[in-house]
Amino acid sequence: MTKGNSKIVTSNQQGIHPNLENVVRRHLAHANQKPFSEHTLVAFAQAQAWIGQRENPLILDACCGNGESTLTLAEQHPDALVIGIDKSIHRLQKHNGESDRYLLLQAELNDFWRLARQAGWCLYKHYLLYPNPYPKSVHYKRRWHCSPAFADILALGGELTVRSNWSLYIDEFAAALSVAGIEAQCHVYISAAPITAFERKYWASGQTSWQTRVLL
Numbered sequence: 001m002t003k004g005n006s007k008i009v010t011s012n013q014q015g016i017h018p019n020l021e022n023v024v025r026r027h028l029a030h031a032n033q034k035p036f037s038e039h040t041l042v043a044f045a046q047a048q049a050w051i052g053q054r055e056n057p058l059i060l061d062a063c064c065g066n067g068e069s070t071l072t073l074a075e076q077h078p079d080a081l082v083i084g085i086d087k088s089i090h091r092l093q094k095h096n097g098e099s100d101r102y103l104l105l106q107a108e109l110n111d112f113w114r115l116a117r118q119a120g121w122c123l124y125k126h127y128l129l130y131p132n133p134y135p136k137s138v139h140y141k142r143r144w145h146c147s148p149a150f151a152d153i154l155a156l157g158g159e160l161t162v163r164s165n166w167s168l169y170i171d172e173f174a175a176a177l178s179v180a181g182i183e184a185q186c187h188v189y190i191s192a193a194p195i196t197a198f199e200r201k202y203w204a205s206g207q208t209s210w211q212t213r214v215l216l
């Protein structure tokens with residue numbers, strides 16, 4: 001369904017996926033053993049070198065798209081080091097701005113999160129703004145909270161913010177957190193100014209944003 005120029009998420013799934021609890025429990029109990037992609041190993045080494053010996057609070061902007069939110073977060077947290085990750089070079093190349101306080105990297109998050117966890121990163125803040133929703137019920141395992149990466153996301157700690165224009169995604173993310181013993185709420189997110197390209201697009205077409213925020 002389209003309203004304005006932006007698609008409203010529609011799904012054949014009614015309510016939290018019935019397999020969510022099982023799949024989350026399995027991922028929390030078993031480590032992901034997949035080999036790392038070469039380009040993400042290189043990107044992670046770049047991130048480590050950029051951080052160097054600095055001990056500033058670390059903010060990760062996962063699925064940063066064109067990096068607009070990464071830049072905004074760096075402006076909002078002048079004492080922090082902000083890293084934006086996206087797999088799409090096409091999106092990253094649309095970035096407008098430059099600063100030594102943030103770093104944008106093309107990487108596969110399934111690998112990047114696992115590498116960060118293995119390296120013992122402890123995040124100050126972690127943003128996951130408008131991840132791909134994969135609304136078809138059959139694709140539920142592609143959603144981050146039903147993927148092996150969920151365990152790594154939790155292990156990285158900090159204040160985690162997940163935002164979507166699909167309320168069920170946030171309901172499910174909160175349900176997955178609850179399986180991990182973390183209480184979370186899903187609420188409407190409203191702000192004076194959008195901080196990502198997708199947020200701007202959704203709000204311009206009259207859509208609502210949903211959010212969960214927890215301290216891990």
Ligand SMILES: C[S@@+](CC[C@H](N)C(=O)[O-])C[C@H]1O[C@@H](n2cnc3c(N)ncnc32)[C@H](O)[C@@H]1O
Nearest residue numbers: 063064065086087088108109129130196197198
């Ligand atoms: C809907 S867009 C949102 C982008 C941005 N946060 C925004 O709100 O404008 C989702 C983004 O997630 C990125 N993405 C999806 N899967 C990814 C993965 N496995 N690793 C890294 N980035 C991924 C996509 O390339 C895309 O830019």
